[in-house]
Amino acid sequence: MPGEMPDETAAGSERMTAPRSRRWHRELPRAGARTAGPPSTCSCEATPTPVGQLRDDRKREDAMAIEAISQAMAGGMSATSAVSQSMGKDAFLKLLITQLQHQDPLNPADSTEFTAQLAQFSSLEQLSNINTNLETLKLYEASINNAQAVGFIGxxxxxxxxxxxxxxxxxxxxxxxxxxxxxxxxxxxxxxxxxxxxxxxxxxxxxxxxxxxxxxxxxxxxxxxxxxxxxxxxxxxxxxxxxxxxxxxxxxxxxxxxxxxxxxxxxxxxxxxxxxxxxxxxxxxxxxxx
Structure with missing residues (x-):
């Protein structure tokens, strides 16, 4: 329309908004800006240990424990044949059962060696029975000889x-x-x-x-x-x-x-x-x- 005045309301609104926006930007700290003063020495938060390192440490400890058990078992297995020569069949059987109960689950006893130990136990039992029978026969023979010796008198x-x-x-x-x-x-x-x-x-x-x-x-x-x-x-x-x-x-x-x-x-x-x-x-x- 002729003689229209420009929209002062819109222009004024624009003028009022722009400075307010500029003031808000000035209030924001600049990136990387730091306040003057001594550097902070706060250590409130410890550096977390990586999960992979924890797993490696745990595996290392398990490996050491398994190795110790394996060495103990190996020593027990190798000593079984020597011990069986100086112990009875009951003690030998207890030792064999104890070895089976405490063997390393990740490295069990060799089946061949276990079979050999069973054969040793069987031989030990048979020899023990034979020895018992021989001792009994020896007593019987001594009794017979003693009875016969009395007949020499006179x-x-x-x-x-x-x-x-x-x-x-x-x-x-x-x-x-x-x-x-x-x-x-x-x-x-x-x-x-x-x-x-x-x-x-x-x-x-x-x-x-x-x-x-x-x-x-x-x-x-x-x-x-x-x-x-x-x-x-x-x-x-x-x-x-x-x-x-x-x-x-x-x-x-x-x-x-x-x-x-x-x-x-x-x-x-x-x-x-x-x-x-x-x-x-x-x-x-x-x-x-x-």
Whole structure:
């Protein structure tokens, strides 16, 4: 319209808004602007540990623990065979079960080694049972031998040995075995202390079982005191070489002794092992026990 006035309201509004906007921008701090003053030393917030590092530390600790357990298990496995040689089957079985209960789940026991240990346990059990049976048989055998040994009492025996028991004025025989014919033979009598008593010098003797009578006198012809005597036989073959002579002892059994698992027959002051007895016969009437 002619004569219209410009819209002062809109213009005024525009003029009022623009300065207000500019004032708001001036109030905002500029990027990177800092107030003067000493630098801040506040450490209220700690630097967080990365999650990956925590996982690595945990894996490292687990690996160390597993390695320690594995070493302990390996030591136990390797020592099982040595320990099984000095322990009973019950203790060995407990050790085997304990190893299975505490084995490393990430590194279990080798099946081959476990099978070998089971085989060792089976062998140990069988050997233990065999040993028990042998001990029982040993007791039975000892009982039988002891019962049989009592039957020697009152009997005359011929056994390996070189002893003579002198009692009274009766003559006594020194018995021995010659491996071959002897051209010369000497029987030497000794007392209980090993002192010389008498020599009995004989000419040729045939091979086999021989007996030399000792009249019970010493080298002066005087009666020797009663007691225990021993004899030694030296023989010379027809070719002049020395012969090996096996001496024999004969005596009346008056008792039986059981000592340290062995059985001995008592004859006078001497004892003979049952295994050394070569001959058993009835006692002579004059020497029979009352």
């Amino acid at each position: 009997k005359q025996i011929l056994a390996e040995g070189n002893t003579v028991e002198k009692s009274g004025d009766l003559p006594f025989t020194c018995e021995f075995e010659l491996p071959a014919e002897a051209k010369r033979l000497v029987v030497t009598i000794y007392d209980a202390a090993g002192g010389f008593v008498k020599d009995i010098d004989l000419s040729g003797q045939f091979s086999g079982h021989q007996a030399v009578v000792w009249d019970g006198t010493d080298r002066n012809g005087s009666p020797a005191p009663d007691g225990s005597y021993s004899f030694e036989v030296q023989a010379q073959g027809v070719d002049g070489t020395s012969l090996s002579v096996a001496s024999r002892s004969r005596g009346l059994v008056t008792g039986v002794v059981f000592e340290n698992g062995a059985t001995y027959l008592i004859s006078g002051q001497h004892r003979f092992a049952v295994g050394d007895v070569l001959q058993v016969s009835a006692a002579p009437k004059a020497a029979a026990a009352p």
